[in-house]
Amino acid sequence: xxxxxxxxxxxxxxxxxxxxxAPNIMARPYQKRVDAxxxxxxxxxxxxxxxxxxxxxxxxxxxxEVICIAEPDQVMLASTxxxxxxxxxxxxxxxxxxxxxxxxxxxxxxxxxxxIATPWxxxxxxxxxxxxxxxxxxxxxxxxxxxxxxxxxxxxHESTGTPLFFLENVCFRRDVMAVLNMVKKGLFGELIHLExxxxxxxxxxxxxxxxxxxxxxxxxxxxxxxEAKWRTWHSLYRNGDLYPTHGIGPVAQWINIxxxxxxxxxxxxxxxxxxxxxxxxxxxxxGPDHPNAKLEFxxxxxxxxxxxxxxxxxxxxxxxxxxxxxxxxxxxxxxTKGLWMDVNKKLHLEGTSPEHQWEDAATYLTQYDHDAWxxxxxxxxxxxxxxxxxxxxxxxxxxxxxGTEPPFDVYDAASWMAITPLSEASIASGGMPxxxxxxxxxxxxxxx
Amino acid sequence: xxxxxxxxxxxxxxxxxxxxxAPNIMARPYQKRVDAxxxxxxxxxxxxxxxxxxxxxxxxxxxxEVICIAEPDQVMLASTxxxxxxxxxxxxxxxxxxxxxxxxxxxxxxxxxxxIATPWxxxxxxxxxxxxxxxxxxxxxxxxxxxxxxxxxxxxHESTGTPLFFLENVCFRRDVMAVLNMVKKGLFGELIHLExxxxxxxxxxxxxxxxxxxxxxxxxxxxxxxEAKWRTWHSLYRNGDLYPTHGIGPVAQWINIxxxxxxxxxxxxxxxxxxxxxxxxxxxxxGPDHPNAKLEFxxxxxxxxxxxxxxxxxxxxxxxxxxxxxxxxxxxxxxTKGLWMDVNKKLHLEGTSPEHQWEDAATYLTQYDHDAWxxxxxxxxxxxxxxxxxxxxxxxxxxxxxGTEPPFDVYDAASWMAITPLSEASIASGGMPxxxxxxxxxxxxxxx
Numbered sequence: 001x002x003x004x005x006x007x008x009x010x011x012x013x014x015x016x017x018x019x020x021x022a023p024n025i026m027a028r029p030y031q032k033r034v035d036a037x038x039x040x041x042x043x044x045x046x047x048x049x050x051x052x053x054x055x056x057x058x059x060x061x062x063x064x065e066v067i068c069i070a071e072p073d074q075v076m077l078a079s080t081x082x083x084x085x086x087x088x089x090x091x092x093x094x095x096x097x098x099x100x101x102x103x104x105x106x107x108x109x110x111x112x113x114x115x116i117a118t119p120w121x122x123x124x125x126x127x128x129x130x131x132x133x134x135x136x137x138x139x140x141x142x143x144x145x146x147x148x149x150x151x152x153x154x155x156x157h158e159s160t161g162t163p164l165f166f167l168e169n170v171c172f173r174r175d176v177m178a179v180l181n182m183v184k185k186g187l188f189g190e191l192i193h194l195e196x197x198x199x200x201x202x203x204x205x206x207x208x209x210x211x212x213x214x215x216x217x218x219x220x221x222x223x224x225x226x227e228a229k230w231r232t233w234h235s236l237y238r239n240g241d242l243y244p245t246h247g248i249g250p251v252a253q254w255i256n257i258x259x260x261x262x263x264x265x266x267x268x269x270x271x272x273x274x275x276x277x278x279x280x281x282x283x284x285x286x287g288p289d290h291p292n293a294k295l296e297f298x299x300x301x302x303x304x305x306x307x308x309x310x311x312x313x314x315x316x317x318x319x320x321x322x323x324x325x326x327x328x329x330x331x332x333x334x335x336t337k338g339l340w341m342d343v344n345k346k347l348h349l350e351g352t353s354p355e356h357q358w359e360d361a362a363t364y365l366t367q368y369d370h371d372a373w374x375x376x377x378x379x380x381x382x383x384x385x386x387x388x389x390x391x392x393x394x395x396x397x398x399x400x401x402x403g404t405e406p407p408f409d410v411y412d413a414a415s416w417m418a419i420t421p422l423s424e425a426s427i428a429s430g431g432m433p434x435x436x437x438x439x440x441x442x443x444x445x446x447x448x
Numbered sequence: 449x450x451x452x453x454x455x456x457x458x459x460x461x462x463x464x465x466x467x468x469x470a471p472n473i474m475a476r477p478y479q480k481r482v483d484a485x486x487x488x489x490x491x492x493x494x495x496x497x498x499x500x501x502x503x504x505x506x507x508x509x510x511x512x513e514v515i516c517i518a519e520p521d522q523v524m525l526a527s528t529x530x531x532x533x534x535x536x537x538x539x540x541x542x543x544x545x546x547x548x549x550x551x552x553x554x555x556x557x558x559x560x561x562x563x564i565a566t567p568w569x570x571x572x573x574x575x576x577x578x579x580x581x582x583x584x585x586x587x588x589x590x591x592x593x594x595x596x597x598x599x600x601x602x603x604x605h606e607s608t609g610t611p612l613f614f615l616e617n618v619c620f621r622r623d624v625m626a627v628l629n630m631v632k633k634g635l636f637g638e639l640i641h642l643e644x645x646x647x648x649x650x651x652x653x654x655x656x657x658x659x660x661x662x663x664x665x666x667x668x669x670x671x672x673x674x675e676a677k678w679r680t681w682h683s684l685y686r687n688g689d690l691y692p693t694h695g696i697g698p699v700a701q702w703i704n705i706x707x708x709x710x711x712x713x714x715x716x717x718x719x720x721x722x723x724x725x726x727x728x729x730x731x732x733x734x735g736p737d738h739p740n741a742k743l744e745f746x747x748x749x750x751x752x753x754x755x756x757x758x759x760x761x762x763x764x765x766x767x768x769x770x771x772x773x774x775x776x777x778x779x780x781x782x783x784t785k786g787l788w789m790d791v792n793k794k795l796h797l798e799g800t801s802p803e804h805q806w807e808d809a810a811t812y813l814t815q816y817d818h819d820a821w822x823x824x825x826x827x828x829x830x831x832x833x834x835x836x837x838x839x840x841x842x843x844x845x846x847x848x849x850x851g852t853e854p855p856f857d858v859y860d861a862a863s864w865m866a867i868t869p870l871s872e873a874s875i876a877s878g879g880m881p882x883x884x885x886x887x888x889x890x891x892x893x894x895x896x
Binding site (some may be wrong): 208275300324358433 | 524579637638640641649713715718719720723724726748749750752754756759760761762764768771772773774775782783784785786789791792793796797798804805806807879880881
């Protein structure tokens with residue numbers, strides 16, 4: 001499609017937006033939640049290890065306070081308390097009467113914003129409850145269980161007008177943002193092919209001894225601790241890309257998904273499953289006679305998904321969490337004028353790089369370092385995941401306080417999360433292509 | 449499947465092999481073609497630039513001679529003559545009466561073996577004619593145009609008993625063979641996922657000025673020279689993985705395809721096509737007004753294919769020949785105990801490498817260097833494609849002379865070449881999975 005035709009469509013769509021959006025018009029779409037003088041009052045749903053990361057980052061700021069926490073697990077509450085004590089912060093109201101006590105918290109507390117950091121299976125119902133309560137909703141990333149669940153998030157946002165901020169931290173990774181800069185400046189030309197994924201040996205996370213979180217045993221579920229309590233069930237019973245957002249989030253930014261482009265179809269394939277079984281039988285606390293050695297894990301050790309986008313780009317997503325391997329999100333950004341890959345930390349730019357040769361990416365990543373990183377390098381120092389978690393908190397608190405649109409909204413959440421059930425469907429059907437719903441109801445065509 | 453059950457099946461199949469193979473029993477399956485004292489008499493079909501590489505390697509050997517050439521192009525014959533002169537070799541019989549003169553050559557000449565190095569669209573009919581003539585048949589690699597063509601190769605081999613040697617040189621690449629060594633020693637554990645492909649900026653090969661082969665213009669077809677004469681048509685009219693064998697060949701070795709394993713289904717996806725058009729309009733000899741600027745190239749700049757194997761492995765194949773990029777076959781060999789990747793030249797082996805860390809692959813590739821490379825390093829020096837072409841010639845001449853089975857036979861050729869039409873079918877159908885035929889008629893189950 002030519003640029004002029006694209007512009008025409010966009011203008012036409014914008015002209016009609018006031019009418020077409022009327023039925024879903026948002027009551028108080030992005031209102032300021034606090035005055036310049038006040039502090040953002042934040043509630044936490046889920047103060048497990050990830051929730052405690054969020055609390056730590058929030059408590060270090062002067063523009064917000066954590067006034068309540070919903071968390072049923074006393075062990076996690078005890079370690080949460082240490083975070084508060086370590087930072088001399090006031091211990092907030094606690095809602096620990098079972099896993100549904102967050103409902104009472106949302107009803108009773110006067111909070112401006114909430115962060116949800118619970119097991120995947122709770123994300124959507126909690127986010128929906130928070131949006132219905134009119135609380136600016138931050139929700140941790142995960143894959144969805146069904147398309148209906150994704151639609152319910154979208155519908156709730158549209159009927160309540162409450163913003164949802166999808167807390168995808170990798171979008172704030174320093175190299176990811178530098179590459180976004182380079183993409184916007186056209187250094188790679190027109191983008192053609194992207195790769196990404198989640199390739200992370202989680203065997204020592206999926207299993208532990210029930211007391212310490214990492215690399216300590218072969219137990220999970222009731223006998224596990226932290227993520228091993230819940231995450232491992234998904235490897236036992238599901239087969240698909242269970243955790244697509246750390247990969248697809250950055251890719252979506254680079255190719256403007258839901259903002260002039262969208263993901264149309266996907267196909268997934270899964271390898272056999274061996275890694276988790278072998279981990280159990282080879283672990284000093286496991287062995288072939290351990291009860292967990294009898295389990296048949298359904299998740300293929302390597303799940304690969306291909307996505308086709310409306311503007312013609314292809315995406316390959318890797319999901320690889322049950323084998324011995326170094327951490328890698330496997331990014332590749334390839335356009336008509338060159339490509340960057342993060343596995344070798346190299347790039348090639350036509351006309352700049354020697355012909356047919358790689359160059360180290362480092363000098364370019366420094367040259368095109370994003371302004372946000374330049375400005376906040378010291379603030380981010382020491383924050384989780386190489387500093388990128390600081391940026392998530394910063395963006396979350398700012399959006400909630402100032403009433404600006406979240407960078408990753410409910411439509412992004414729905415379309416990224418939808419990859420999981422669609423990849424499960426594709427694998428279950430022997431590799432049949434699956435249509436990815438347009439959760440924006442066509443508004444992606446005009447949105448920037 | 450347990451090892452004992454696998455063995456049982458294999459033994460059963462072997463026990464019945466004498467009967468089940470009877471209808472296709474080979475007349476003179478792998479007879480010696482020359483005495484220890486004599487020289488292998490080789491004919492060449494196609495002495496373009498690739499054919500001349502083969503001739504050069506053959507003429508440097510003492511155990512064979514090139515006695516005839518079928519080549520209709522006088523320019524190519526002139527440069528072929530220089531190869532002979534440079535090596536003081538006798539100029540052979542020439543068959544240059546049009547593209548079909550190879551038929552007369554096969555009929556008239558008493559040759560032991562033939563090497564076919566012609567445009568892709570001629571490979572199968574020439575290989576079939578050579579097999580029917582009872583000449584040990586070496587054929588250069590390509591993708592097929594249809595499954596019928598693959599079957600015809602198989603059927604001709606089975607009805608004539610003539611061996612076919614598929615000349616896949618990358619299987620002899622030094623790192624590929626070292627990794628094969630490591631795979632066989634179990635260093636990666638049970639293999640789970642493989643990646644490979646052909647990622648090679650061929651823009652300067654697909655177009656030239658009609659006189660010099662590389663990077664000299666934007667002409668092709670009748671106005672092009674060497675590969676630009678024919679290869680470019682495939683980018684104009686076809687959309688699929690046009691050249692899968694440099695990737696799938698090594699992968700097939702690593703996971704024993706057609707020898708206890710086979711490729712069952714594939715799915716392909718293609719990006720939009722931009723690279724070749726942009727090359728034409730940006731080239732100093734092209735521009736937006738050049739006639740070729742009006743062409744719409746059908747081949748997506750990036751074609752990705754996923755394959756599922758009977759033993760549960762997944763394979764990702766990359767085809768990427770129209771964009772600015774460094775050469776990379778993109779190998780990844782991943783098993784339960786670790787992985788090797790060639791893009792970063794690193795590996796990780798559980799229990800050996802530091803946990804969650806990459807190590808340089810180089811020391812391992814040296815340690816597990818294949819015996820063939822250790823023995824013939826000096827022989828291979830200076831031969832094409834980093835020396836691996838020497839090994840192809842060596843294997844070809846040995847198999848033909850001694851009557852041993854080709855390492856890559858007609859069943860390998862058929863199944864690797866079949867990826868091309870199947871990927872075209874998958875893309876044309878919006879990503880539908882395609883069944884890969886079992887060209888061995890079940891014999892893969894018992895073959896080693």
